[in-house]
Amino acid sequence: MNQANSKRGYFGNWGGAFIPEVLHQTFTELNEAYLRVRGDETFWQEYVDLMANYSCRPTPLTFAENLTKHFGGARIYIKREDLNHTGAHKANNVMGQGLLVKRMGKKRVIAETGAGQHGVATATMAARFGFACTIYMGEEDVARQRPNVFWMEKLGATVVPVTDGSRTLKDAINEAFRDWVASMDSTHYVLGTVCGPHPFPEMVAWFQSIIGQEARKQILAQHGNMPAAVYACVGGGSNALGIFQGFMAERAVELVGVEAGGKGIDTDHHASRMTGTRAAAGVAQGYKTMFLQDDDGQMLDTHSIAAGLDYVGISPILADLGDSGRVRFEAATDREVIEALELTMRTEGIIPALESSHAFVQAFKDAPEMNPHEAIIINMSGRGDKDIFTIAHAFDDPSWKKFIIGRAQEYRKSSGE
Amino acid sequence: MNQANSKRGYFGNWGGAFIPEVLHQTFTELNEAYLRVRGDETFWQEYVDLMANYSCRPTPLTFAENLTKHFGGARIYIKREDLNHTGAHKANNVMGQGLLVKRMGKKRVIAETGAGQHGVATATMAARFGFACTIYMGEEDVARQRPNVFWMEKLGATVVPVTDGSRTLKDAINEAFRDWVASMDSTHYVLGTVCGPHPFPEMVAWFQSIIGQEARKQILAQHGNMPAAVYACVGGGSNALGIFQGFMAERAVELVGVEAGGKGIDTDHHASRMTGTRAAAGVAQGYKTMFLQDDDGQMLDTHSIAAGLDYVGISPILADLGDSGRVRFEAATDREVIEALELTMRTEGIIPALESSHAFVQAFKDAPEMNPHEAIIINMSGRGDKDIFTIAHAFDDPSWKKFIIGRAQEYRKSSGE
Amino acid sequence: MNLTADLQKRLQNKPILLMTHLVLGYPSLEVNREVIRQMAENGVDCIELQIPFSEPMADGPVILRANQDALNRGIRVADCIQFAADIVQEFPQVNFLFMTYYNIIFRYGEEDFIKGAAEIGIKGFIVPDLPPEEGESYLSLSKKYRTAPIMFFTPTSTEERMRKVEKMGSGFIYCVARKGVTGKKTAMDDSLARSLNSYRSATSLPLAVGFGISSREDVAMLEGKADMAVIGTATIRLVDNQGPAAVGPFIAELLGH
């Protein structure tokens, strides 16, 4: 990413590094380390090789023939980040930061996680690199996402439930910072998305740009032309920026970011920062962006069916791209998400994560209006089978409920013995 | 595979096509269709392209540096079939058969499934190709593997619980045959492994040989030499044969198949056909092989912590390779499997399926005895996160139990309303 | 007299023959014996004695469960053979055949099994999962011990296939009336009639046909088109619901007595 603002770490009005003084030196060193590897082509090659050998990159760009026929408009291609090791694009960022941590000589990593996806990815990276690992996770998310907690623990990480605030993602981020201000000598904070203080947005965007680099080559090889539009869901914004970077310079390619519309952007239950009217400029969690907040500057509770989109802020880079009109923002409601997911499963045999399904919603709205010789790309940021508890719940599946009740009975019985 | 026996579909003493007369014509047509595509190089290319575009092939061969250091012997490489779409090598076979079904002009597929892995893969393939799909699954497996049932249904398949026999995999196979003898005009039976009547063993082995073809190239590129040994778990035998075929002609490469030792091969609770003394030559489910059976020829109940290895028979091709000594067979107990799984998660950040973990067990036994300039390959047939219910259960994880009990309470409450 | 000759002789006096079926050990050998008595005394010509197998893949749900139930109660292959030996003695007016899956024979020892069966007077074998291509030794042993290996014609059999198959077999041809497993009702429609026509022209062996027969009308419809009506699942259901004593009257009714 190029910085649109002369000030370090700013993108238009957004970004910066609003960090406690005690972290000043840590960020100085992080910036130095980052700039060193950024300028070192062998580092990028090492990263690409690692991702190829450990995580199956390049991930395919799958032509969705059935969906294309179904909508009868643009040719629909799906970038398959779900096929990454650990099941989502989060792997790109953590492995990149892992290599950086190795170069910095630190021995411990910490991370926040909401859905658990970034936590599992970080725990995986830590196991692979031999780092100690602590994951902060809102207590409510621990309760909702127990399977991911189980895997993190089995991967050797310590999962710390965060009992403060709304006990979700933003509180986990605060808690990770609290750890970091005490442990920065030995510890790197692996921020999970393109948010937080500089250099995180820029650095995470860089690691995620591997998605766009691949997708650009792939669409040219497969379609012969640039796509008309590229769709991605936007939580923090890392998968979106990852793929958008491959097409940023092509002004004719429309870039569409899809936020969590929750129960509707006119309700109090959503997480849309760039669409709707509940967000305003603010500074929190170390950076300046559009936050969902009240008139006093207190952060609001957010809602999304997709835990990974359930966040108050948005990447400063995306906020700027929204301002300039380079990225169009839309929102998808929980209900639309379930419908798009269902259709995609049945027609293509592909199970997008609830997060990713947001991108599918908007693509499905636009595709029928487009010309059959145009192509669009949907970034499938992750796979949905990690979400069995949420998805089965959302579908209100009676056999699933019976199954869970039966299991519980077994467990109750055996613990009663 | 080349046939070791002059009789069609035989490998040494094993194989054949013990099918009801009503299926004679169906098998004639299937054999013709199979031989046609087998001789058609464009078909194989179409298959390779499909797997590359839809399922991330070639899957990586990951060097397990930490495990290698841990054991201090041979260099350990892991073939990453877990990174396939749907999470296991089963995808190879189903997509291959899917292409064949398309060529045969049939519009419906049926399949058996034990763990649910092959069922999910087949339902996925059916969605992608637009086939109707029915999956037969033992009632006991339906109960154990509800998440997979959920996904199959969401992918558009009908899942039929089989209430006869031991209500597990072998009964699902019988039931699928019962469907097929009534529906063969419109329907293809997508057998899930290298078993059953000719041409299934040979055909499935052919589709799975893509694993070995890749692994051979990869180990030469990465290690510069042939591996000393290749390890794979053996249920029906498809992942094992898949990778072994890449090294069959290299007599110096030891091929090691690892069966389910369950609670010990001296107990009644295992599924080891080639190790132990409970198996004998027999004919069932359409083919001749070593079956776990009693003196009368009645099939025995089997046990394994890994549902996908919990099967009475074994590929006739592997039975023959066992006879000739080309493949060495070993067994891994449930307990050893959990230990190997735990170690692999913590040291490499990789979660093998319980099935695959059997291969890891034997590799871990042998690696320390080997020379550091030797290499071994473990075929990681699938990923373990699909097994959360089984693995969390096996680890007897208290928070997991609490989580399930809590969920059940919610569901009970909401259904009481 | 071999089985074919016996059947042809019987056909001189009857418009159609009757073959019935039971699963040995289901619900018990005692009940089997009583059922067989009822069948024999009411004019049944052939009886299939099914030796249970744990994987009866060509059978429908009723026979499948009968197999399992018999095994769960502990029936052994040796028990079945012993029982058959008694029964064949007791009811010489009936042709008894063993119906089972190939693994039972294979595991017992093919020659021991066939020789032993022949010695106790079993006339033939019905083995649904053993196509002639896989049955070389079975076929030659059948010849050696003069037992009839029953072959199948099916709606999917080509003429060429039927001609090949019927040469391998003897006794009679087991004609499958429709696709699918045992136990489902099939209409006696044009397509079945066409099948029977082509079956007839492909062999000189008697044709045995079953398609969920449960009434006198069903049997009557087969007269002139086939040589033997086969009753499978119906008697099992009958015994389950009304006990063995109901079998005699049912058979008598089927034959129009």
Added chain:
Amino acid sequence: MNLTADLQKRLQNKPILLMTHLVLGYPSLEVNREVIRQMAENGVDCIELQIPFSEPMADGPVILRANQDALNRGIRVADCIQFAADIVQEFPQVNFLFMTYYNIIFRYGEEDFIKGAAEIGIKGFIVPDLPPEEGESYLSLSKKYRTAPIMFFTPTSTEERMRKVEKMGSGFIYCVARKGVTGKKTAMDDSLARSLNSYRSATSLPLAVGFGISSREDVAMLEGKADMAVIGTATIRLVDNQGPAAVGPFIAELLGH
């Protein structure tokens, strides 16, 4: 008189000054008022009035929960400012500072906030998530309205960094005794002593230091090494456990009165 000058004047008569802290609205403004009275009457020199924020990332669990609790009870920024205006009037012997996170100021409007605070007599601001690099307008507005933007020295600060930072600030330097968030006890050990030495040589501004101070000994140890002891979490805990009336005696004891 500006804050620095005021503190220096106080130091002529006292071996060490005392700054205390409270979270506005926790547990209520009424209790806050009583606590402030106890502090003021027992000789506290400065009080940090923390305006609650939903994301107090530099605070430890005690202050964090106090922030949340106050917000849950409905405290608003305007209430805090109004309350501060009263209090400053009521206790002219104390220097009051606002402590809060930058978003509160930013969202209120930086100039409105600083100007308003200056007008009611607030002497300075402690904003832990606003490093000088991000605080250009905040710093120039502070200059304009003669409020003190308090800067931080930390154990990780290089000498160069301290020299740069102290130039931007005024009032005093808030010295972080150790890495980590508020509320944890730190030993007055060699490394803290070394830090204080280097802090001292980097600035002529008074040094305020807190490290989980809870007794007279803790304060005494700081005398001569720092200019002002900072009591944060301790009084919140005290009020939670013993009520506001306990604060006066506690302060008196700390100061050795």
